[in-house]
Amino acid sequence: MAISFESALGVHPQALAFRGVRAEVIAGNLANIDTPGFKARDVEFKTILNGQLSGDSTTDGRHLEMPATEQNNSMLYRIPFHQTTDGNSVELGVEQASFSQNAMDFQTSLIFLRKKLGSLEQAIKGGR
């Protein structure tokens, strides 16, 4: 039985890339917390995951996959809890919570990857 690194690692490399993109978007929201008229945005994991799993991003196996950053339809505006007079929809607590959650998810994906790589290493060495 041949070992395929791609299938052994599963969805985790893409998940890690997505977490990186999301961290940037939330950092952008936090950076613009005092910019008048700025609308907070976020990316949805479900949309990108569905696209990756169903494989509809490529029509041929030889085509390069579109990076998650180019899928702009997955970029959504956040609905604020309170309205502000300057039209800014960034809420510090919400963004900080999302950022920490995203950082935790990033570390989770990393741990999964680490474990998968560990088992691959064991398979290569033949359990020695």
Place this chain on the structure above:
Amino acid sequence: MKLDNLYEISGSALNAQMVRLNTIASNLANISSAGSTPEEAYRPVKPVFSAIYKQAVGENKGAALVQVDDVLEMPPSAKNKRYEPDNPLADQEGYVFYPDINVMQEMADMLSATRSYQSSMEVMVSAKKLQQRLLSLGE
């Protein structure tokens, strides 16, 4: 994986908030810089922020940096006029014009700037941790 952009984004916020803190310090320091006319008195300054989106192909278009467009001088105001005939700056009628600065507002602004600075700083610390863990993958 480009976590480097996180530093650029948070760095732009640190820069913008530092400009804001500088203007607040300047306004508070010059609260007594009076003049014989409203124009001669110190004029409070306020920064103007705006968001810049990355435009290059392959860049994350959702991530926004912040930039300081301008630092505006407030128009001269005769609101804070005091009768001080002994003041060397007094005009013919004995009035001195002080800048129109609301200390409470400046202090609240200062707290807000400090908080925003802190949150961007935390983003940077967090990015550093994530990158370190990513680098140690496979060890």
